[in-house]
Amino acid sequence: MNSLERIRATLSGRPADRVPVFPLIHTSTARWAGVPISRYASDPAVMADMLLSAQQRAGYDGIHVSLNVTVEAEALGAQIEQPYDEPPHVLEPLVAEPTDLLRLRVPDPMSTGRLPVFVEATRILAREVGGSVRIAPFIRGPMVMASQLRGVEQLLIDLIESPEFVADLLSFCAEVGVSFAGALTRAGAHAIALGDAMCSPASISPATYRRVVQPIHTEMVRRMLADGSEAIVMHVCGDTRPIIPDLVATGVQVLDVDAPVPLAEARALAGSHVNLRGNIDPSWLYRATRDEVRAAAREAIDAGGAPRFVLGTGCEVPIGTPIENVRAIVEAAAGG
Numbered sequence: 001m002n003s004l005e006r007i008r009a010t011l012s013g014r015p016a017d018r019v020p021v022f023p024l025i026h027t028s029t030a031r032w033a034g035v036p037i038s039r040y041a042s043d044p045a046v047m048a049d050m051l052l053s054a055q056q057r058a059g060y061d062g063i064h065v066s067l068n069v070t071v072e073a074e075a076l077g078a079q080i081e082q083p084y085d086e087p088p089h090v091l092e093p094l095v096a097e098p099t100d101l102l103r104l105r106v107p108d109p110m111s112t113g114r115l116p117v118f119v120e121a122t123r124i125l126a127r128e129v130g131g132s133v134r135i136a137p138f139i140r141g142p143m144v145m146a147s148q149l150r151g152v153e154q155l156l157i158d159l160i161e162s163p164e165f166v167a168d169l170l171s172f173c174a175e176v177g178v179s180f181a182g183a184l185t186r187a188g189a190h191a192i193a194l195g196d197a198m199c200s201p202a203s204i205s206p207a208t209y210r211r212v213v214q215p216i217h218t219e220m221v222r223r224m225l226a227d228g229s230e231a232i233v234m235h236v237c238g239d240t241r242p243i244i245p246d247l248v249a250t251g252v253q254v255l256d257v258d259a260p261v262p263l264a265e266a267r268a269l270a271g272s273h274v275n276l277r278g279n280i281d282p283s284w285l286y287r288a289t290r291d292e293v294r295a296a297a298r299e300a301i302d303a304g305g306a307p308r309f310v311l312g313t314g315c316e317v318p319i320g321t322p323i324e325n326v327r328a329i330v331e332a333a334a335g336g
Helices: 003-011 028-033 044-058 071-076 098-103 115-129 142-150 152-161 163-186 206-226 241-248 263-270 290-304 323-333
Strands: 138-140 191-195 231-235 254-257 275-280 309-313
Touching: 003 309, 028 044, 044 115, 044 323, 071 115, 071 138, 071 142, 071 163, 098 163, 115 163, 138 142, 138 163, 142 152, 142 163, 142 206, 152 163, 163 191, 163 206, 191 206, 206 231, 206 241, 241 254, 241 263, 254 263, 263 275, 263 290, 275 290, 290 309, 290 323, 309 323
Parallel strands: 138 191, 191 231, 231 254, 254 275, 275 309
Antiparallel strands: none
């Protein structure tokens, strides 16, 4: 059973030869190869090579094509700073005033900003290993994208003071995301990961999520599946216990569980029919020994509730984490 078959079996509730392993890894792969992140972020061939090399070295079952939260904002016109060997960041909000939204248009994923880098990297990976390894690029959800366009603090103020504007902004961001996801799917992605950390109860209340964002997520999931994606992965950071049933109700096929959430509680809240992925603490993984990692991975497997469980990290593996620690997760899943 190859990696793609293993994940497909697991997500359909069928037995697999072992628990799949799919950690959230992207820019760390450049550091492992000694390649500056600025090259990874701008050259699709380099990006694909780094992602595939790391997957083959560590032996996990899927590849996330991603960079960070700036991708769509840059394509829309936001000014970013790209350090030589660190991820980029937005310098100032593009939507300084609500009226600025009126001049924005959904960017063409094939020609605008760095969006083509991710589409082409996905195409390369699909050509090289699409028959054997899961390929699941990330897109930014509407709240995260809006926070990059408007600024985090101002967006939270807008939720209270200008709810109609926020509704328009989030709807626009959803259109950007669905368009990008469609291009990635056509390039050969099996699944799309929807990352929306700003929906965490640490940022907005569960009631606000249900009222403002969940309907948009639900429609995005429906459209991305209709566009041909096999599965949608929902990734919201932090302690999501208050909204786990709401995230499941969006129709996603996989729900990520971050490290603060006990997997047994996540399983009880999500139900036995839902695929969960998680939830080794990535900040702990950075400094743990290989024996400690194996033990933590075994505990996660026991708590996750097979067959609908994918072993992974709660969030992104930090730059500088030893690749041997990632390999230890795979070894534990294989019974080592």
